[in-house]
Amino acid sequence: MSVKVLQAKISVLEAHDRIAQRVRQTLNEMNIKMIDVLGGPGAGKTSIIKQLVTRLKDKFKIAYIGGDLATAKDAEELSKLNVPSIQINTGTECHLEAPWVEDALKELLKEGKPDIIFVENVGNLICPFEFDIGAHVRMLIFSVDSGGKEKFEKYPIAVLRSSIIVINKIDVANIFDINVEELIQTGKKMNPKAEIVAVSAKTGEGIDKLADILLKHLRIK
Numbered sequence: 001m002s003v004k005v006l007q008a009k010i011s012v013l014e015a016h017d018r019i020a021q022r023v024r025q026t027l028n029e030m031n032i033k034m035i036d037v038l039g040g041p042g043a044g045k046t047s048i049i050k051q052l053v054t055r056l057k058d059k060f061k062i063a064y065i066g067g068d069l070a071t072a073k074d075a076e077e078l079s080k081l082n083v084p085s086i087q088i089n090t091g092t093e094c095h096l097e098a099p100w101v102e103d104a105l106k107e108l109l110k111e112g113k114p115d116i117i118f119v120e121n122v123g124n125l126i127c128p129f130e131f132d133i134g135a136h137v138r139m140l141i142f143s144v145d146s147g148g149k150e151k152f153e154k155y156p157i158a159v160l161r162s163s164i165i166v167i168n169k170i171d172v173a174n175i176f177d178i179n180v181e182e183l184i185q186t187g188k189k190m191n192p193k194a195e196i197v198a199v200s201a202k203t204g205e206g207i208d209k210l211a212d213i214l215l216k217h218l219r220i221k
């Protein structure tokens with residue numbers, strides 16, 4: 001009797017990461033830069049993206065992909081700034097995965113080629129950091145009004161796997177008893193390679209500096 005041999009399939013995560021690499025390769029071939037924006041709910045991801053879009057949109061074509069369990073509210077906000085926007089509703093999934101980003105990218109490209117794509121991940125400080133979505137830069141948004149001064153230490157993976165870390169809502173740091181300088185030092189100790197920027201999406205403080213740092217990381221001017 002003949003024996004059937006089955007090749008073991010690659011693991012689910014390995015298959016996922018191959019798609020992420022394919023996304024990044026497509027972006028590189030088309031000279032498009034993509035930023036994965038991560039942070040807990042209410043940290044100010046959408047507000048910071050909007051501020052950056054306002055600063056950068058005269059010079060660069062910008063597009064937006066947003067991940068949320070439900071609703072298209074964030075994509076609607078961005079489309080008000082004339083940014084081609086796509087919302088991915090993840091249903092019960094608490095993070096974005098590369099195949100969904102790949103589908104969204106295909107849709108976006110029908111509207112022309114952007115220079116920069118902001119991907120707003122699902123509001124969550126844990127599992128989105130386990131999934132490479134094909135972006136060039138991970139930007140973590142942390143706000144002073146949630147989690148207190150130990151937040152960086154409580155979420156080490158988020159700090160270690162981000163190359164830009166934004167401390168948002170510094171206009172209310174005093175009210176929440178947060179010493180922004182100390183927080184920056186904590187972050188630097190944990191991840192010396194990361195750039196840490198303190199901003200207020202509300203007042204616009206620090207956003208010019210953040211835009212410069214972002215362009216430097218993306219290697220575009």
Ligand code: MG
Nearest residue numbers: 045046074120
């Ligand atoms: Mg949002």
Ligand code: ZN
Nearest residue numbers: 093094095127
């Ligand atoms: Zn998740």
